[in-house]
Amino acid sequence: MLNTYLSREAAQKLRHGAFWLRREDILSMDGTPTAGEPTQLRDEEGHVLGLGDVDLESSYAVRRLGLPEESAEGLIPRHVRHALERRARLLDDPRFCRLVNDDGDGLPGLIVDRYDTHFVVQTLTRAMDARLEEITRAIVEVAGASSVLLRNDSPRRQQLGLAPQRPHVLYGTPPRWCRLLELGARFTVDLTYGQNTGYHYDQRELRRFLARLAQGARVLDPCCNVGGLFVHAGLHGARQILAYDGNPDSADLARENAEANGLLGRVRVERASTLAVLRGAQDTFDLVLLDTQEVGSHEDFIEHVRLALKRTRHGGRLLLAGYHPPLARGAFEELVAESCEREQRIAFRLARFGLPPDHPLPVNSPGAEYLSAMALEVN
Structure with a gap:
């Protein structure tokens, strides 16, 4: 060595x-x-x-x-086994979770999301690119995978100087569409072409908090993806939900997931871009759900938040998620405050959220905390 x-x-x-x-x-x-x-x-x-x-x-x-005492031999399966044991202790249902989270699980540059027996892999370093065969073997032998799919088509690889790759199979026969359970809700997701690996496990704490916000609410979700947020709002008592997504496949899945959870009478899902919805809406809502994953700059983020504030009624709630990048580290709350100032709205922070327990991070690596989110009461 x-x-x-x-x-x-x-x-x-x-x-x-x-x-x-x-x-x-x-x-x-x-x-x-x-x-x-x-x-x-x-x-x-x-x-x-x-x-x-x-x-x-x-x-x-x-x-x-x-660590100094660790051997290079068997390193990948050893860390995968530890990741499995950690999720078994921390999660209600470890069949559906992020199984490996980069440095947080001792495997820098490796992401593995689990959908029961189907696993989706992303590699974010050249070293992990070169270990794909070993990674696949460990997931099959240690985690009992029936299929492993590689999703190296994310923009993050380009940001890191790595070539994007088309989705392709590493093991077994992965389904394109897969069902998952989370916090009592059922979802169908697209493992091959959906955002990230098909589902945002990182937003679980936001979904959990919706139980406190949604009862009796009229809800606007202008960027719903497959419905991960609005479905939980509906299951916790929202009386009416208007949801939109610019991707026709995502909008179709969101509609299917609304039906699967018994919400069709209260939910309308249509295809439209986030900004078109926020600029064109005339009504105000009790609860607005804003995922800013698609924004490209600080000014773009402020514009999205400002318009979402406009659509939130006096005394209503705004559930907001931001990502680093494109937001600078530590800039999230400052940019939200600037958005409120520009829109001349007063907001009170009800709760702040980070990543859930299946996204462990080293305590001295603030740069790895890529998600910031909060619930606001807007006046």
């Missing part, structure tokens, strides 16, 4: 729990590792600091793979 020697400051960062380092933190290397070949990380005196992936083309050139 090759050795990578790190500066005194970088070695101290690793000892204090850092999970990634930059190229300038490297003093020297025995050679150039091939993608997927772990290296031994050492300090200037040669003391072992742990295992790592090294990619000199990446902005994070060193990614921690293991």
Whole structure:
């Protein structure tokens, strides 16, 4: 195994729990590792600091793979097994969850979402790209997968300098459409072409809180995707729901999911873009659900929030989700405040949300917290 020697400051960062380092933190290397070949990380005196992936083309050139006492042999199945045990303890139904969340599960650059016996994989480093065969084997042998699908078609790969890939099968025969259960609701999702891996498990805490907001409410969901938010609003007593999505396949699935949960008499789903809905609506609503995943800039985010505030009645609630990027770290609440100021509305934060327990993160890596969300009361 090759050795990578790190500066005194970088070695101290690793000892204090850092999970990634930059190229300038490297003093020297025995050679150039091939993608997927772990290296031994050492300090200037040669003391072992742990295992790592090294990619000199990446902005994070060193990614921690293991602790000093860990062996490279069997690393992938070992971490997958630990991830399974962790979800079994933390979740009501671990059949439907994020099984592997990047550094939070000790496998930097790897995302695995579970849909019962079907698993969807995303890789976000060259090292994990090179390990796909080993990753697939571990998911099949340790997690009992009947199928494994690769979804490396996300914009995030391009942001990281990695080539996007068409969805393709790694094992078995994955269904395009798959059913899942979450918090008492039933959904059909598109594993092959749906957003991300088909479903936003990361919004679970928002869905849970809808039980407190939805009773008797008239609801607007201008960017509903497959209905993950509005379905829970309906199940918790919303009296009327207007939902829209610009993607015809997503709108069709949202309509199907409304029917599957007994909501057709209270829900209308139509195809339209988020901004077209927010600009064209004349009514105000008791509850507005705004997922800003598609926004491209701070100003775009402010425009979406400002228009959503306009559609929220006096004393109504706005449930809002923002993502980093495109939002800068720590900018979410400031941009929401600016939106309220521009619209001349006073808002009170009722609750703030981050990622759910199946999205574990290292405690000293604020950059990994990509979701910010809050519930507002608007006056």
